[in-house]
Amino acid sequence: MEISKELNISPILAKVLMNRGLTSVSEIKPFLTCTADDLHSPFIFYEMTKAVKLVEKNIESQKKILVYGDYDVDGITATTLLYQFLKSQKADVQYYIPDRMKEGYGLNKEAIEWAGREGFSLIITVDCGISSLEETELAKSLGINMIITDHHQPPVHLPEADAIINPTVLESGYPFPDLAGVGVAWKFAQAIYLNSVDQQIEGVILPEYLDLVSLGTIADVVDLTGENRIIVKMGLEAIASTTRPGLQALLDVAGIKGEKVDATQVSFLLAPRLNAAGRLSNARIGVRLLSSSDRDYCRDQAKILNMENCRRQTIEKAIFDEAMEMIENNHELQENLVLVLASERWHPGVIGIVASRLVERFYRPVILMTLEGEVAKGSARSIDNFHMYQALEHCKDLLIQFGGHKQAAGLKLTVHNIEAFRLKINEWAQAVLRKEDLIPIIQIDVDKEIDGSEERLAREISRLAPYGQGNPYPVFSFHDLRVKESRVVGANSAHLKIKFESEGKTLEGIGFNMSGHLAWLNDRDRVDVAGTLEINNWN
Template identity: 35%
Template sequence: MSIFASKYWNYIPEQDPVKAQGLAQALSVAPEIAALLVQRGVDTPEAAASFFHPSLRQLPNPLLMRDMDRAVSRLARALQEGEKVLVLGDYDVDGITAVATVMSYLLPLFGAERLRDYIPDRYTEGYGISAKAIDTAADNGFQLIIALDCGIKAVEQVAHATSRGVDFIICDHHLPGDELPAAVAVLDPKRADCAYPYKELSGCGVGFKLMQALGEHLGLPVAPLHDLLDLVTVSIAADIVPITGENRILAAHGLRRFNEDAHLLRPGLAALRELATLREGPLGISSLIFGFAPRINAAGRMGDARRAVAMLLAPDQQEARYTAEVVDQMNQQRRGSDQHTTQEALDMIAGNPDLQNARATVLYKADWHQGVLGIVASRCLDQYYRPTVILTQRDGKATGSARSVAGFDVHEALEACAPLLDQFGGHRAAAGLTLKVENVPAFQRRFEEVVAGTLTTEHLVRPVEVAALLPLSRVNEAFFAELRRMEPFGPGNPNPVFASQQLVAVPNSARVVGQGHLKLRLAAADVSGPVVDAIGFGLANYLPEIEQGQPFSACYTVELNEYRGQRNVQLRLLDVRWE
């Protein structure tokens, strides 16, 4: 199945049209916008006002989080008694931004002599809290460790820290195990006994709540807290947490620092923005995902993740530019490695009929770089839409990453292969695993059996959730302006996908641009109404049929294209079909 495999258009049912009509009148918005709001559970004028104008005053009280009072009390004691604090985080974007967030807030309070950041080495220490980190803290006189984006299952590690006289405050957002670590405080809104009203914070978001609570306890001004919102927003984007509730409030205000209030953006992110050469126009969540997250992640994948922390903590433009260039160079190395590895992986599939016809992809090569395996698995999944595992060899073991298609639980599939694995972990869509090299062939066979026995035909068709049918005549700048009021878009509040029927391409407008992209101008088949620009990335294979002139349907998102000072609304095509 290729990248051009057909997609399933799932039309989301309209919710309560009478309520939507009333909302449209009360808010003076387009009926399509009101219908979208009701579809997303925003069904009163009061709820819509809060949705359109997210306020930091709406943030829940951090003390509602279980153990927050204990965490603040312990941190305040460390401040008062002159203790040294180690700020530890995971080596991905969420962990790196979390460390930078807490360091930014605490440095003026503790001073550099009493505060240190620590990111474990991806390859020598692995994920989470390592014995090396604890021993480093104890050996250097640190009495307290704040663990960010990790630690919720670190029962043995926290016990080891206690034996060495080191206390722990854990700030995590992953699901707890059966036993919580015996830390001074375990902050995790997903704890069963935690009454905090919003459960979907990023790891960085939990660290932010700790800083909010500490600031309120110490009576500090709110400005330094608000200065952290650019980092929190990068974490929300990169960790693919829902853009709902508190996350949406934080992200909306954080994005203002990238756009309207760019002079307030921290130097490290401003330097990274320049190097990312993002397209013109305001940045959204997707810009952070594709422009910022890979570069920050690359530091941990290709070298030392603390370089990314140093970039985010840089006090001025000169230092920020230097560290950002180092991080960007790491990303270029990562891109070269993942492109080379991806091509090798795709060549392996193309040259093996058994792999082409399989229900799953499991590939192993001993010299692939471990840091790019997840990216390569995602690229292979893009090309051959099926559960994918990419493995390499490290320290005598096969280790790798798994990615899955929508609706198929890859973690559950790995559980069925557990006797062949040394360890594995993750969730429905993505997982990591380690096994003996000699078990790889047996794992390839077993994983294929499990997937073939449970994967349905529906799993192999990419779903597109269509919010509504929309006449092409409704697509204009006024409609787009109303649509933008629903931003920021992301998981839980996706950029709405619309569909229009009976379309044709304006004669001689359809052409291929770039690497297989379709560019054209669309009009209604009866030639009434406006002409709208459109682009479909990876859809160039539709060009011959479009040029035949038969009316077709298209599903798309609406965006504003800005180029060299020119602005126009265009459609980003997701799929085309002939009825």
């Protein structure tokens, strides 16, 4: 294979790369090298210059600036980044993150009115604002300028802000639409910085924020391709060597030690602890933690977040069990293509996680809602071939508010409209989904035999990391393997440890949360296996 020879990689790695749509040397080389030279200029955004000038004007006249964020990890890191950067530029700046329980997602009129009373001249949103038409109009009427930086899908009509920096807006002119909210905030900070210095900057602009940008990008489950791949690859190194006391404290309570941090550790150990602030209490705790230089304070706050995360896990299990009971006891629900469930007992900060777990369980789009009086607030999660934002757009006559992406969204509606909404979104699903769309597919990259090359191959394919949405672990299939040993391991005996044999060669594997398969699996059974190849670093 020419690509294999020219890049000095194995034919197997070349095949895996081609399966990802990378079919030429000119595409594969930057994917593997992943350098800062491939990052785009922030000034490609059509309204970036206008936004930068407005910020500079407010800094020069020492007018009050408010960074308005969101309560998830993307919003927390974006708020921290822009707040710290503007402080470094001598701006009179404060930040505001709405309370999930009391205010909900995004801009709200009460917060805008508060900003007016407090004398803010400029509001800059991060990770929110693209759907806030009325709130933007209110800010304007109060004499407050608005810059919206966001990455969520735009509505048909955009807010009349002074400037909009959003890569998903077609008119933005930006070539990469998949930046996270913190990525957009970083681009904005870069543009302000570049406009304030005379000399040419080589390499990464504002690298001191890469730890935050990487953390928020991974946590928001955006595609780890293009710019995001570069950001996360550099950012994981920045997290491992961070001097930020708050992030060091989080790494410590999460039990992440060593010179390397990977995307899986960020997704499953770091992000949930930081997210716990916004889910159960107030996300401003997260901003204070990440921006503080007081090590004792950071250690204490990280411990609090760790306890909050444990509480979140308990609440999550209770909601999941109740949702499962609802589904199992309702035949009509079982027939629905989109599962729509609601309860007044469910915590609004946790239903999104449970919705994701139910998607994994049933492989159908899921919408869970918390009932608060006459209003239902929901979190939606989807499958590959069902565009959740478009589905909600179809049902907008029944909704008070909605926003999000293809895979995840938030919504609000009256309790009275829940049943009509369930019927309408399922009618949409019937029209757009085929039967095969509801069957989870394991994409096999390469069929392989156990031949002793597995460790070398595992080391080579690690060049494809960081893994995540849009760049999953390569999957290999092995056929007619003999089960040599099998047993359960881990907390609550949740995982399956197994040793396979073929032609005198062995390969060990672990199936996370797969211990139930031991009920039918016997030693000497012959099985076909799909899995990933990784170096075993556990003792």
